[in-house]
Amino acid sequence: MKEQSVYSLVLVTAFISFTLAVTPAFAISPHGAGHSDLTSKIDHHIWSGDILVSHPWAEPVRTGGDTRLFLVLENDEAFRISLVDVKTPVSDNVELQFDNGGGEIGVLSSRVIEPEETLDVGSKHMWFSLTDVKTTLGPGDTFPVHLVFNDNRSIEILVRVYELADSQNAGR
Secondary structure: OHHHHHHHHHHHHHHHHHHHHHOOOOOOOOOOOOOOOHHHHHHOEEEEOOEEEEEEEEOOEOOOOOEEEEEEEEEOOOOOEEEEEEEEOOEOEEEEEEEOOOOOEEEEOOEEEOOOOEEEEOOOOEEEEEEOOOOOEOOOOEEEEEEEEOOOOEEEEEEEEOOOOOHHHHOO
């Protein structure tokens, strides 16, 4: 009887783990809003504590040019966090930019994310700008990015570069 209980517990745990791994995270991606490809869901989610980073991607760029990085951050922690820095070896200058609605671009030095809040840095309204990129990045290329928070936590993510057939799908 005890062996059957352990076996049942293992099966339930495996089922829950699989279900959590493939639960959709609806973010703007180069594949369109609400992209639900199983492989992408698994590949594009990075957890740190109760912070989830979904669908990190960037637009192609040539050496010396500027590009934009998109992702979604979900704060499932019980307290507010602040994204205070973004670092990558492909650019020395990364800024969190937003469209203020009046046709002007604003820059944020940090961004507070409240408990249970989702910060969509994957739209035409907000993005990370990488300027003077050090190397050409084409479709399929990847590069590391470190997201730094006010509690000194750093989440390293791998960003994939996509060519957009329809820029409207990326929220541009």
